[in-house]
Amino acid sequence: MSSAALQSALPGESSEIHPEVPALVERCRRGDTKAFERIFHLHQGRIYALCLRMTADPDKAETLTQDAFLRGWRKLDSYRGEGSFGGWMRRVAVSTVLDFSRQEARQRKLFRPYEDSDPHAHAVGDAESRIDLERAVASLPAGARQAFVLHDVEGFRHREIAEMTGLAVGTIKAQLHRARKLLMDRLGDPEGRRNHETR
């Protein structure tokens, strides 16, 4: 697949377009929490998935999903309707998770990473290979995991990730490349090898 094709197939963009959202946002601006509840339910799966993959921890992801929506509510005035609300909300969530990660890194140096936990245990029933990939992503070091999730899963560009994280583009690329190499090592990728062997 070419790079252009990859970029044009950014995951989930179409699901962010809900015709009722602009009117709901206007009601939210007037303090209508029922409208905000509707917005929450339209977007919570997307935001929770992002938080879960970035943190690899279901408990944190749930709290951060709530925090992200509350931050969104608080900052609604900064959404000017120029892009999709879902896209704006995803940036708010990324910012929320990154703030948490920075704080956590300062406070919890004693802790081991929860390598044995299974953040995707509740997703039983999906394809085995997807679960393998989710688990492998969850096992990545935090910086590499966040770069991979934001670029290859969420579809943000290097420059956008650099702006959100405050890191240099070169640092983001290095983290992303490291993540991909680790994932290929951990997954083995028999499918890719098989394709070549049968050529």
Added chain:
Amino acid sequence: MKHDKAKDLLQDYLDGELAAAEAEDLRRHLDQCRACAIEFERLENLVRRAGELPAEIEPGQDLWQGIEERLAKGDADLPAETRRSPRPVWKRPFTLAAAAALVLAVLAADRFLGDPRIFDGSNPNETQVGSLDFLAAGTMQTLEAEVRAADPGVEAMMAAEDDERAEGAGPILENLQIVNRAIDEARRAWKANPQDSHLARMLISAYQAKLALQSQVSRIAERS
């Protein structure tokens, strides 16, 4: 293009980061080098699979209720990072005064902890009263009391068989055991070297870590 250079550029090529001439060189190399072609296909396959992961995952519980409660309380105006899970020690009800004392004790340790002691539950002596030793000892006592108060529920979960424990508790309990050992070691070391303010800090940090883990265990127990 040399093999090593081509291998280094594969990810940039995949991401469309190469200039046209360099990309053409790499394409030619891929036509000739089986190892790089395989590596590139593995990369493509990984990125394709990542893009195919489901965009949405439903959380295990209804999260709206918590948001609604916080909106009703006006908590949406609080900075998000002050309402973390696990909840920071200073947000716990064990007193803001203890947190403030802890900060003061740590900040002042280098200058004022001339004779810091592990506070073993007895009342502060005359030497300690009126000095920052007492502040440090009081802080330690408060932390120890807080840890003890939370211990019964945690101990019960630690004593339970693996299959009886709440989901997700295992790794946290393992970390608790590590922190318990750290506390024991820090206590022994500080008792042996009461002049060492770094050991005092280490012990305070270990207690903070234990409190945070106990909070996590409590939250899991509440949900189960």
